[in-house]
Amino acid sequence: MRKRSWWGWGWDDQAVVGKDLDDLAQRVSQYLPLDGHVTPVPVLDGLPKPALPQPPVESRGDTEARAAHTHGKAFRDVVRNLNADLKRPPEWVIYPQHEEDITRVFEWAIANNAKVIPFGGGSSVTGGIEYRGDEPFVSLDLSALDGVLDIDEVNLAVRAQGGIFGPALEAQLKPHELTLRHYPQSFEFSTFGGWIxxxxxGHYATGYTHIDDLVQSVRIVTPSGVSEAQRVPANGAGPEPDRMWLGSEGSFGVISEAWARVQRRPTFKSSASITFSGYSESVAAVKEIAQSGLNPANCRLLDPIEAMLNTATPSATLILGFESADHPVDTALGRAVEICHGHGGEVSTKDEAGQWRGAFLKAPYLRDGLVRLGVVVETFETACLWSGFQQLHEAIVEALSPALVTCRFTHVYPDGPAPYFTVYAAGQRGGELELWDDLKARASHVLLAHGATITHHHAVGRDHLPWYRPSPPFLAAMRAVKQTLDPHNILNPGVLHL
Ligand SMILES: Cc1cc2nc3c(=O)[nH]c(=O)nc-3n(C[C@H](O)[C@H](O)[C@H](O)COP(=O)(O)OP(=O)(O)OC[C@H]3O[C@@H](n4cnc5c(N)ncnc54)[C@H](O)[C@@H]3O)c2cc1C
Structure with missing residues (x-):
């Protein structure tokens, strides 16, 4: 049985260690000063006994389970785990086997004055699964709700439980030649319910990128009852109920299952990598493609540093891909390449797309290795209008200087890109969190000042709260919803200002 890492990303056996870590240190020391020390992974001492009685549903109160459910998977989480800083673990990790168990946990939590934090894959990078209040809390791990309940080949949809992980969901669609085609970078270790x-x-996509676009109807268990929306292709009857659950971050209820649209697996594929001599020319090309109606399946622009670090190509690089289950896509690719030519782009003979994909999947493991070497390395992401991108980019680089900042477009829309920034800075042992918090605050301030969102897809959680500013009437409406659905305020209090 492969083991999940409790302190960092993914599988334990994929962690960057030994010679690979030495090599990484060697490469990084060319750009950032390192102190030659590697933070060891701590051996966990026993946590104090759970302060709550054992819940009436399958649960674990041992150190291993509780430690693995204490933090998410952001830089701050990895640093705290490596420092064995587990000040606020859940008292119990509870594994509901069916919806009735969820309701029983709610009743037990109300009776015991406990908070309940829904937990999918625990891949939150915004403090979403970490309760910061004073009351005792439990982690509601949904991994036993991992079934595909229905595959509707006539209407192209799947009904699956909220705790199913990406690979298991796709594996069950594959024999039917279907795919949900939703690939967040965390795909392997995050869940359908967590995505909703x-x-x-999802990556490798323009057009349908957020899970919102794929959801057909959601079933949610709230402390005030179960709600399920009508399953129809589109609905003009008043505000859309599913919109209330999308992005609710575990504060209104537990998404126990949902119907989502699937598509036939693509059989026609065409791709190309295009390099540009100037970054602004590459941005202009991507804007034109995004507004052309061509809808590439992949349209990922790497700035020159990002391209250098991931593919060893020292210029802005566009990774472009088209796919279809129905028709050849060479003509569409040809037209997109023509657009790039118009902005000075040249088709590359190197396989940047393949190199980039490999680097993309390894990145979180490398990030953990860098953290052990003392580097401050983290990402943040946003979306802005095309008209504001250049000034935003310049302001971010200036605000975070002298840290090294790279940028890629993870998603593009006709009205603007979703830029994704990676920040590297030399850390001071013991001061890494302070430094990152300062960089993050500076970056977030710039985002807001330039009219960009605090997050395009990482959610609000707790870490984004200072920069998540819903209008007062909207916030009041959300709080009224919360009060109606969760009158005892047991579910993930604090996220979304709720
Ligand atoms: C290396 C890495 C790469 C990432 N890449 C991407 C990316 O490409 N795209 C992207 O969007 N995000 C990405 N993320 C962020 C994260 O993976 C997503 O937010 C993901 O959707 C969280 O899913 P999860 O199952 O892990 O949820 P968790 O982290 O377990 O929970 C996240 C939030 O959802 C709530 N929740 C979880 N399950 C349920 C449920 N069934 N019902 C109600 N509430 C629930 C939790 O209470 C919490 O508030 C990445 C994170 C990491 C660490």
Whole structure:
């Protein structure tokens, strides 16, 4: 049985260690000073005994389970785990086997004055699964709700339980030649319900990128009862109920299952990598493609540093792909390449797309290795209008200087890109969190000042709260919803200012 890492990303056996870590240190030391120390992974001492009685549903109170459910998977989480800083673990990790168990947990939590934090894959990077109040809390791990309940080949849809992980869901669609085609970078270790609760963004996509676009109807268990929306292709009857659950971050209820649209697996594929001599020319090309109606399946622009670090190509690089289950896509690719030519782009003979994909999947493991070497390395993402991108980019680089900042477009829309920034800075042992918090605050301030969102797909959680500013009437409406659905305020209090 492969083991999940409790302190960092993914599988334990994929962690960057030994010679690979030495090599990484060697490469990084060319750009950032390192102190030659590697933070060891701590051996966990026993946590204090759970302060709550054992819940009436399958649960674990041992250190291993509780430690793995204490933090998410952001830089701050990895640093705190490596420092064995587990000040606020859940008292119990509870594994509901069916919806009735969820309701029983709610009743037990109300009776015991406990908070309940829904937990999918625990891949939150915004403090979404970490209760910061004073009351005792439990983690509601939904991994036993992992079934595909129905595959509707006539209407192209799947009904699956909220706790199913990406690979298991796709594996069950594959024999039917179908795919949900929703690939967040965290795909392997995040869940269908978690995607819906955070409005996740999938990669290798333009057009349908957020899970919102794929959801047909959601079933949610709230402390005030179960709600399920009508399953129809589109609905003009008043405000859309599913919109209330999309992005609710576990504060209104537990998404126990949902119907989502699937598509036939693509059989026609065409791709190309295009390099540009100037970054602004590459941005102009991508804007034109995004507004052309061509809808590439992949349209990912790497700035020159990002391209250099991931593909060893020292210029802005566009990774472009088209796919279809129905018709050849060479003509569409040809037209997109023509647009790039118009902005000075040249088709590359190197396989940047393949190199980039490999680097993309390894990135979280490398990030953990860098953290052990003392580097401050983290990402943040946003979306803005095309008209504001250049000034935003310049302001971010200036605000975070002298940290190294790279940028890629993870998603593009006709009205603007979703830029994704990676920040590297030399850390001071013991001061890494302070430094990152300062960089994050500076970056977030710039985002807001330039009219960009605090998050395009990482959700609000707790870490984004200072920069998540819903209008007062909207916030009041959300609080009224919360009060109606969760009158005892047991579900993930604090996220979304609720
Ligand atoms: C390396 C890495 C790469 C990432 N890449 C992407 C990316 O490409 N795109 C993207 O969108 N995000 C990405 N993320 C962020 C994260 O993976 C997403 O937010 C993801 O959707 C969270 O899913 P999860 O199952 O892990 O949920 P968790 O992290 O377990 O929970 C997240 C939030 O949702 C709530 N929740 C979870 N399940 C349910 C449920 N069934 N019902 C109600 N509430 C629930 C939790 O209470 C919490 O508030 C990445 C994170 C990491 C660490």
């Amino acid at each position: 609760a955070t409005r996740a963004g």
